Amino acid sequence: MVIDHVSRGALLSSTLPDARGRFGEFGGRYVPEGLMAALLELEQTYALARADAQFRDELHELLRTRVGRPTLLHQVPRFAELLAVTGVRVYLKREDMTHTGAHKINNALGQGLLAKRMGKTRIIAETGAGQHGVAVATVCAMLGMTCVIYMGAHDMHRQASNVMRMTLLGAEVRPVETGSRRLKEAISESVRDWVSNLDTTHYLFGTSAGPAPYPLIVRDLQTVIGRETRLQILKSEGRLPDYLVACVGGGSNAIGLFHPFIDEPDVRLIGVEAAGLGVETGVHAATLSAGSPGEMDGAYSYLLQDDDGQVTPTHSIAAGLDYPGVGPELSYLKDIGRVTYRTATDAVALRGMHALTRTEGIIPALESAHAVGYVLELAERGDLPADSIVVLGLSGRGEKDLAIAAERPAG
Ligand SMILES: *Cc1c(COP(=O)(O)O)cnc(C)c1O
Numbered sequence: 001m002v003i004d005h006v007s008r009g010a011l012l013s014s015t016l017p018d019a020r021g022r023f024g025e026f027g028g029r030y031v032p033e034g035l036m037a038a039l040l041e042l043e044q045t046y047a048l049a050r051a052d053a054q055f056r057d058e059l060h061e062l063l064r065t066r067v068g069r070p071t072l073l074h075q076v077p078r079f080a081e082l083l084a085v086t087g088v089r090v091y092l093k094r095e096d097m098t099h100t101g102a103h104k105i106n107n108a109l110g111q112g113l114l115a116k117r118m119g120k121t122r123i124i125a126e127t128g129a130g131q132h133g134v135a136v137a138t139v140c141a142m143l144g145m146t147c148v149i150y151m152g153a154h155d156m157h158r159q160a161s162n163v164m165r166m167t168l169l170g171a172e173v174r175p176v177e178t179g180s181r182r183l184k185e186a187i188s189e190s191v192r193d194w195v196s197n198l199d200t201t202h203y204l205f206g207t208s209a210g211p212a213p214y215p216l217i218v219r220d221l222q223t224v225i226g227r228e229t230r231l232q233i234l235k236s237e238g239r240l241p242d243y244l245v246a247c248v249g250g251g252s253n254a255i256g257l258f259h260p261f262i263d264e265p266d267v268r269l270i271g272v273e274a275a276g277l278g279v280e281t282g283v284h285a286a287t288l289s290a291g292s293p294g295e296m297d298g299a300y301s302y303l304l305q306d307d308d309g310q311v312t313p314t315h316s317i318a319a320g321l322d323y324p325g326v327g328p329e330l331s332y333l334k335d336i337g338r339v340t341y342r343t344a345t346d347a348v349a350l351r352g353m354h355a356l357t358r359t360e361g362i363i364p365a366l367e368s369a370h371a372v373g374y375v376l377e378l379a380e381r382g383d384l385p386a387d388s389i390v391v392l393g394l395s396g397r398g399e400k401d402l403a404i405a406a407e408r409p410a411g
Pocket of ligand 1: 102103104129131132206207208247248249250251252253254320321365367368395396397
């Protein structure tokens with residue numbers, strides 16, 4: 001099968017960061033001296049694994065048998081009808097149908113295998129929405145590793161079902177009570193743990209951000225989304241899509257979908273960020289749309305900061321998008337003009353969630369619903385040309401968001 005072949009080619013994608021781990025001016029390694037050796041060990045291990053057919057075969061086999069890849073790409077005709085644009089075809093790339101229900105498992109599994117290769121027995125991770133924590137806890141159970149998850153207390157409250165899942169899977173979930181009690185602080189706590197347990201522990205970072213080599217590793221592991229999409233759309237349409245649309249938090253599902261299409265100038269790549277209550281209100285998480293470059297969480301990239309360079313608080317109805325930073329490769333793709341960034345408010349995301357659910361029987365995660373709602377708005381503004389083919393990255397399923405959706409029913 002062709003998809004098997006491509007999936008196995010998995011990690012051999014073309015664009016690489018430079019020797020300092022930078023995409024253009026973005027990226028790098030802004031970390032305490034004590035972490036440098038661990039990052040270099042990870043970089044070297046990954047460089048060998050990336051070129052090792054046996055590693056790729058093992059990953060491929062587990063993605064097939066345990067994650068459920070390839071995931072479906074299919075049309076959503078009743079949703080497309082809502083757009084009222086002649087001849088438009090909308091496809092969903094169904095990462096919500098993976099085991100554990102979001103794209104995060106693609107990365108967690110790959111890094112879990114890397115950790116084993118390095119002889120580590122313990123995995124730590126940060127989580128925002130809890131999806132990454134669930135994916136990591138699942139992989140740790142599969143591979144027989146100890147698992148500690150750091151999660152902001154605020155996020156634990158709003159994603160209680162995922163906390164229960166992680167605990168059931170055997171992970172220890174440690175609440176983080178500092179600062180805004182969200183993803184950003186959970187990352188800081190994870191780094192603190194890692195520095196004092198380097199011999200035994202791998203820090204399984206959840207998005208395509210952070211210090212090198214994480215942006216490259218996570219990107220490579222997520223490009224399986226875009227590689228499958230490419231084959232699937234060619235099979236059903238005989239041509240590439242006009243639009244790829246994905247939500248952007250740290251950026252991993254977006255870069256995973258976009259990357260295999262970067263050299264295709266006719267494919268428009270649109271990343272949708274969380275506008276929260278509205279970008280103009282200042283209460284949002286639209287890093288690339290409203291931020292500026294600076295240094296945070298080990299890398300130089302776009303971030304939300306005030307005039308003094310202090311990272312500003314964020315808000316999104318979707319916990320997985322509620323982060324003031326973004327990965328360096330997406331920053332680079334903004335500056336060279338290859339990816340367009342747009343935003344969707346909490347209200348637009350909710351509208352997207354309800355619309356897709358009612359027309360197609362698919363409940364998207366609130367994160368993914370930002371991309372869904374954006375496409376509705378694009379069509380309403382008259383900016384979606386007739387006969388367009390649109391692929392929407394459906395990064396995850398909405399079960400974790402039922403309580404939030406129930407409080408704000410369809411209008
Ligand atoms: C975590 C998450 C996101 C945001 O993370 P990215 O790294 O930007 O992909 C988006 N959708 C879902 C369902 C998530 O769980």
